[in-house]
Amino acid sequence: MKTSILQAIWKQDSEENEMGYYRIGTHLRLRPSARPALALHADAETSTLRVDLKHAEGGPPRSHDDQMVFHFDSIIQSTSQEATFNECARDIVEDVLCGYNGTILAYGQSGSGKTFAMSGDSKNALHKGVIPRAIHRIFADKFARPESETSIHVSYLEVYNEVIYDLLTDKKEPLRAVSMMEENGQIEMKGLQQFLCETEEDALKHFVHGERRRCIGTNTFHKFSNRSHCMFTIYVERHSKGRDHPDRTAAKLNLVDLAGCERFKCIDAARQSEKEVLNINKSLTFLEQAVSELRKGQAHVSFRQSRLTMLLRDALGGNSKTVLIVCALQEDEFLDETISALRFAQRVKDLKTSAVLNKVVDSVQIERQLYERKIEELKRELAFYDALNGRSGISRDDLTEQRKVELKSKVEAFLLQKEDVDAIPIESLTQIKETYHIFKEAQAMLHAKLEKLSKENSISKLEDNQTISMMEADDGVGELEPQGFSVGVAPLDWRPAKIDSENVTTEKTFASALLQQVAHENQRSYGEDSMKRNLAFHEFKHSISEGTQQCYILNTKKSELKEKKLMMQNLAVKLNDCKQEIHELNVLLAGQASDATKAEPAEAETIKFDDGRGQLQERLEQAKAEYQKCFAELLQLKDQIPPARKEMLECQERLLDSFFKWYKRDREK
Numbered sequence: 001m002k003t004s005i006l007q008a009i010w011k012q013d014s015e016e017n018e019m020g021y022y023r024i025g026t027h028l029r030l031r032p033s034a035r036p037a038l039a040l041h042a043d044a045e046t047s048t049l050r051v052d053l054k055h056a057e058g059g060p061p062r063s064h065d066d067q068m069v070f071h072f073d074s075i076i077q078s079t080s081q082e083a084t085f086n087e088c089a090r091d092i093v094e095d096v097l098c099g100y101n102g103t104i105l106a107y108g109q110s111g112s113g114k115t116f117a118m119s120g121d122s123k124n125a126l127h128k129g130v131i132p133r134a135i136h137r138i139f140a141d142k143f144a145r146p147e148s149e150t151s152i153h154v155s156y157l158e159v160y161n162e163v164i165y166d167l168l169t170d171k172k173e174p175l176r177a178v179s180m181m182e183e184n185g186q187i188e189m190k191g192l193q194q195f196l197c198e199t200e201e202d203a204l205k206h207f208v209h210g211e212r213r214r215c216i217g218t219n220t221f222h223k224f225s226n227r228s229h230c231m232f233t234i235y236v237e238r239h240s241k242g243r244d245h246p247d248r249t250a251a252k253l254n255l256v257d258l259a260g261c262e263r264f265k266c267i268d269a270a271r272q273s274e275k276e277v278l279n280i281n282k283s284l285t286f287l288e289q290a291v292s293e294l295r296k297g298q299a300h301v302s303f304r305q306s307r308l309t310m311l312l313r314d315a316l317g318g319n320s321k322t323v324l325i326v327c328a329l330q331e332d333e334f335l336d337e338t339i340s341a342l343r344f345a346q347r348v349k350d351l352k353t354s355a356v357l358n359k360v361v362d363s364v365q366i367e368r369q370l371y372e373r374k375i376e377e378l379k380r381e382l383a384f385y386d387a388l389n390g391r392s393g394i395s396r397d398d399l400t401e402q403r404k405v406e407l408k409s410k411v412e413a414f415l416l417q418k419e420d421v422d423a424i425p426i427e428s429l430t431q432i433k434e435t436y437h438i439f440k441e442a443q444a445m446l447h448a449k450l451e452k453l454s455k456e457n458s459i460s461k462l463e464d465n466q467t468i469s470m471m472e473a474d475d476g477v478g479e480l481e482p483q484g485f486s487v488g489v490a491p492l493d494w495r496p497a498k499i500d501s502e503n504v505t506t507e508k509t510f511a512s513a514l515l516q517q518v519a520h521e522n523q524r525s526y527g528e529d530s531m532k533r534n535l536a537f538h539e540f541k542h543s544i545s546e547g548t549q550q551c552y553i554l555n556t557k558k559s560e561l562k563e564k565k566l567m568m569q570n571l572a573v574k575l576n577d578c579k580q581e582i583h584e585l586n587v588l589l590a591g592q593a594s595d596a597t598k599a600e601p602a603e604a605e606t607i608k609f610d611d612g613r614g615q616l617q618e619r620l621e622q623a624k625a626e627y628q629k630c631f632a633e634l635l636q637l638k639d640q641i642p643p644a645r646k647e648m649l650e651c652q653e654r655l656l657d658s659f660f661k662w663y664k665r666d667r668e669k
């Protein structure tokens, strides 16, 4: 029988856990009694309590058939505080350490042992209650896990006459009231202090401080009755050390010691405030009401009716794993209160909460998730547009290694001119980027090869090139721009031919190549660093007579060439001026001729023999003569320039040749 019940409970639990719902655990703790009621039959093995009312003494007349059976997760009777903790509280504390919120709730009539169960007896270490034992377990776990960073805070509040007070207010000050707010569906306590505790002692110090500040009064049942509902909360935040995005959990354990309900007839008017009792009973009634509404599955549960129900909202049906410890007196005179507490426990037993692992996601992670979602959406949208444009099957994800290899071979084929550029597909931005990347790689490889080749081949080649460029830079002879005077409006039969700039360029290129060749040949024999050679060349030109003479001749040739080019430029300008003048005179003469045609015969005669017209004609003739003279000179000069350049280049070549010979001789010495 016992086994089958346990199996059923275990099965129920595991099914519920898979769904994320957790049944509220209920435990019955019977306060030891010298004269327990004959009506109560507790069976710790089956965790059931049978109430036989026919055996009940006193009270209203009852039916002899009145018999009730209450089931619990466990019945604790004459059991140690440690065993009570292990039975009722340990699992919840372990769950809090894993990141689930937990609530342990002590319920029962005044004097039934709620405070004894939760706080224990401070005078005897063996009688420590659930709260100090939970603190011990949490700190033991913190120090047993060096790989995790665990921070522990505590707070302690009481609800007295529907006002919430912070029990951890400094002892010199009156208790500070706390306001309860609801933000984003969460109950927030504005003004409730949370204290960081590094050690178990820190937490115990705060707990004891709060205990001392609880509202305690004397009632009919005992001298130190708690007149308020109290909640000690331990906040456990934990994350693994040394990771970029560590798993972070934040859970809290609410340890609640409810005030005990009392019958009005039991109130000691001399010592107790009626308002106080009224408020306690009222809040407990609202609690019962909320439980029965939850049990019925009502859409609206009246949590807002009291502070207590708001505080316990999550514990009864929200994000919390919850355990209820129902404390009861066994004596006959308290039978009604005991039955009432048992009934409450049975109703709570049917409730389920939906505890979740409280993972703290940092803002960076949230942002990343948002972006990832956005990227997914955009990808879907792109795929949609691709499909609309008949380009389905295009992947915009990172290219696979195989795709990269394929693309590379296509680019190579293109570079080696085996394939046309169309062979490289253009499908997506990723692919285009990869193509650029391949080109860049190819360019880098080529560059490296060239560098290697040039190193192997000759450092001196570069040096000679420097020498050559130095010689060329030294030339100082500008190129003639011959355009601008070839389209003649002058009434001459012939047109001046263009100066053959192509020949000049070719000649120069040829000369450069020649010089390079000379330098290259010489460089093979004398591999020297450029600095030394440049210095030697400078010395040769300025201090060695052979060099000085050749340098003088070269400079003379350069000056002659330069002068000729300058003269050509001046002549070109003059030619253009003449051309302009001829044009203007022609226009004037043509204008006069047309006036003469339109005029009367007598007048026309006057114009025809007008002095001015004769002068214009004369000036035109002079301008034409000037033009022809300039042009002839220009042609002459043009013919002189190539031989002059050739001479200059030969001088240059001779100078270099003499220099290399001298340099070789000098080095051999």
Ligand SMILES: Nc1ncnc2c1ncn2[C@@H]1O[C@H](COP(=O)(O)OP(=O)(O)OP(=O)(O)O)[C@@H](O)[C@H]1O
Pocket (backbone or CB within 6 Å): 030, 031, 032, 108, 109, 110, 111, 112, 113, 114, 115, 116, 117, 121, 221, 222, 224, 225, 226, 227, 258, 259, 260, 327
């Ligand atoms: N299991 C137990 N074993 C021994 N003593 C107990 C037990 N339970 C309660 N007591 C004693 O009974 C007395 C009343 O207990 P307690 O103060 O815990 O009751 P309570 O339910 O918190 O009452 P109230 O609601 O009025 O504060 C205390 O002196 C306590 O030591």
